[in-house]
Amino acid sequence: MRIDEKAVEERVKELVKPIVERMGYRLFDVEFRPEKGWVLRIIVDKEGGITVGECEEISKRVSALLDVEDLIPFSYFLEVSSPGLTRELKKPEHFEFFTGRKVRIILREPVQGKRELVGVIKGVEEGIVKVEVEGQVVHIPFSVIARANLEM
Known part of the structure; x- marks a missing residue:
């Protein structure tokens, strides 16, 4: 099955950004790509960095929303993470x-x-x-x- 990765990324950004911002974080980036299976990676940040626990909480909320929206018609892995200390600047x-x-x-x-x-x-x-x-x-x-x- 062929899917437009960029279109998925853009739609996920639209859906996820308000949730992430209401929680007090900043949506840094969204990536959707095949790795070992498909991975939807949501990268979030806040001043001073973000913890693993915060990533887990964001993941729970985002996962529920994505299940309802059903954007991706096949299984994938959802990963919520921080961009890291030496993060790549893309935009x-x-x-x-x-x-x-x-x-x-x-x-x-x-x-x-x-x-x-x-x-x-x-x-x-x-x-x-x-x-x-x-x-x-x-x-x-x-x-x-x-x-x-x-x-x-």
Whole structure:
């Protein structure tokens, strides 16, 4: 059976975001993909991090909602987790949320002659991520970012 993974992710985001936010958390991302069986991964966060117990409580509420909505017509594993300390930043809003934090960015094409930058996120504006590297603010188009992770 063929299913549109991106459509499932978007619909799950729409359904889950209000629940997660009412509980005092932030929906960081949703992933739906085949691994060893299908996995629906809901990644949540809050200032100061999230505990395993909090993930379990979110999982219970989300699972009940997804059972009622019946979006996925076959069995899958539901996983609720934290993005982790060196989390990957995939969207402009992830960079906005972590303004002031240290990040490592791998680029698809060089910016100011470099393909890898480590610096502090200064903000995001109109598709441009601003990162302070060695005392200088570098403007990086989001479209050239291949991968970005928070640094410790």
